[in-house]
Amino acid sequence: MTSVLGMMNPNLINGRNLHKGSSIFVKVEEIKKRGQWRFSIKEKSLRTPQATASSTTEPKATEFSTTTYEDKMLTNYVPVYVMLQLGVITNDNVLENEENLKRQLKKLKQSQVDGVMVDVWWGIVESKGPKQYQWSAYRNLFAIVQSFGLKLQAIMSFHRCGGNIGDDVNIPIPKWVLEIGDSNPDIFYTNKSGNRNKECLSLSVDNLSLFRGRTAVEIYRDYMTSFKENMEDFISSGVIIDIEVGLGPAGELRYPSYSETQGWVFPGIGEFQCYDKYLRSDYEEEVRRIGHPEWKLPENAGEYNNVPEETEFFEYSNGTYLKEDGKFFLSWYSKKLLLHGDQILDEANKVFLGCKLKIAAKVSGIHWWYKTESHAAELTAGYYNLKTRDGYRAIAKMMGRHHAILNFTCLEMRNTEQPAKAKSGPQELVQQVLSSGWREGIEVAGENALPRFDRNGYNQIILNARPNGINQDGKPRMFGFTYLRLSDKLLREPNFSRFKMFLKRMHANQEYCSEPERYNHELFPLERSRNDESLEKFMEETEPVDPIPWLEETDMSIRPFEGVLSLLQSTFLRKKS
Incomplete structure (x- = not known):
């Protein structure tokens, strides 16, 4: 979308033609594509759109006082x-x-x-x-x-x-x-x-x-x-x-x-990095605590440059990541x-x-x-x-x-x-x-x-x-x-x-x-x-x-x-x- 602001005189945009303390009128209109805005600049005050029942209805505007256009743009x-x-x-x-x-x-x-x-x-x-x-x-x-x-x-x-x-x-x-x-x-x-x-x-x-x-x-x-x-x-x-x-x-x-x-x-899936003795011990202690000492750190997650479907762990529909032991590991x-x-x-x-x-x-x-x-x-x-x-x-x-x-x-x-x-x-x-x-x-x-x-x-x-x-x-x-x-x-x-x-x-x-x-x-x-x-x-x-x-x-x-x-x-x- 081309902005009206971007098309305006750059001296107006950067505030150089505005005196500090002057008031500006900015009308903001919502157009059909959600989230896009059209601006028009006039003197007097700053107005902002209010919620309307229909996106095709002309939005009402509420006036409020402001200092300068520059200060408002600085937000x-x-x-x-x-x-x-x-x-x-x-x-x-x-x-x-x-x-x-x-x-x-x-x-x-x-x-x-x-x-x-x-x-x-x-x-x-x-x-x-x-x-x-x-x-x-x-x-x-x-x-x-x-x-x-x-x-x-x-x-x-x-x-x-x-x-x-x-x-x-x-x-x-x-x-x-x-x-x-x-x-x-x-x-x-x-x-x-x-x-x-x-x-x-x-x-x-x-x-x-x-x-x-x-x-x-x-x-x-x-x-x-x-x-x-x-x-x-x-x-x-x-x-x-x-x-x-x-x-x-x-x-x-x-x-x-x-x-x-x-x-x-790139774009390899990478590898888990939790196999030093301290993290391994921590994981073994956690699975014992919850009553699953048989759960081990993943050995089926592939290597650095694999793609997901080449591994048992990341297989889309039935991979380990979807199973109870896989979910516990990923949470840990x-x-x-x-x-x-x-x-x-x-x-x-x-x-x-x-x-x-x-x-x-x-x-x-x-x-x-x-x-x-x-x-x-x-x-x-x-x-x-x-x-x-x-x-x-x-x-x-x-x-x-x-x-x-x-x-x-x-x-x-x-x-x-x-x-x-x-x-x-x-x-x-x-x-x-x-x-x-x-x-x-x-x-x-x-x-x-x-x-x-x-x-x-x-x-x-x-x-x-x-x-x-x-x-x-x-x-x-x-x-x-x-x-x-x-x-x-x-x-x-x-x-x-x-x-x-x-x-x-x-x-x-x-x-x-x-x-x-x-x-x-x-x-x-x-x-x-x-x-x-x-x-x-x-x-x-x-x-x-x-x-x-x-x-x-x-x-x-x-x-x-x-x-x-x-x-x-x-x-x-x-x-x-």
Whole structure:
């Protein structure tokens, strides 16, 4: 749908022709296709449609006073951040190529981006030994970010860089931790063949004192505490606005079920990762407790690159996943993941309690095999999601109790871009997960899974950021979006002009806003986690619910050649001046 807003004079759209305090008339009319809106702008006041008996009836309008058109549009403003390069801080704990970084940040600031995101690698900061933290390179980096007036999202990256799609550097977890793993490899996730994955620690050791007197959770807590103490000035000054807590491989709340280092290739179903001695013992204890000691961990779920119907476990009509023992295993497997996330987010909440920032955690967009009965790739990753069972609502509820943002990936993907053999459903998956978050009353943010520079990818992101389009209260709206990733390719033309057009659309065609409270993002001191409901209660709420209504396409799309035309216009104006 072509938006009337998008066709209007851009000077009117961005508010430059409006005086602060002036009143505007915006008439919003519902048309036959559900969820789409038509806007017309006149002076006087802002009106909004009321419910009517028939979709063909002209909606009545209720007037209410407002300040400026710009302020109303800002309720639809979605801030955009850009991920810095994975290796911006080297393995030797040195800020890489500082002058080039400054040049890139200057261009980002000129593009009106809101901020940047950076991995704060455990394997770099605590590499010398337990509690021997080295923060100087990151402090230098943060000071540079601050000097350009950019906000900062910091990821507590407790995983290895290398082995995931898009990884172009190798940053292992601390050497002293790997040495402990040499003598006790069961601290790592393990598949049924006994292969260890050293990307991160297994959730099975969260509460085991195997790391020179500390548990894994204590390691994560101490790391975050040291970060807070050493970055207090950046937190108190409002530079650091977001702490994303790493909860697994690639920083995501999941099992490492589809690692390229293990030979996985898209769209393989992946493998369960619960065969270390600690998780095996835990499962054996659980099945004995319920009177089924004969139930074993799955041995019939195939290998990394199988398709579901090649396995007994994921066979669509009569697979193990549908039987009593399979259901128990999947409940146990997903619950262990939920408990892991809950405990670490609780520690993060305690560490940053009272700080004016948000905490967040990432959920992976596992879209392949989504359009099958068994959802095999999601199940091996720990998301117990089926057509008859919602596997994401419990995660949203868990994050809500810690006042955490749910950060979801693959926002740029469309079904038609995926190979038919993968039976992917990225659009439906995004709608399901985002709807779960919004229904639970939590903030939802997002990322693209793979680099994109094209208008189709950008338009899909804009659609998912505001699935009902521009409206008078801005809801539903993503809390923020982080673009993957800063590169010279992004900053080259015509990519950069198209990216700036994308930023403008995410900002609801407004200029960069330096006052987050104007788009309802004012930061308040982080409150203590709630403990009013148990995780067991969360796990029971699995009844599937239809997602909220979604437009078929965004009402603020980037039109063909628009980025190129913008580039030509800016080039002409520069030469003219």
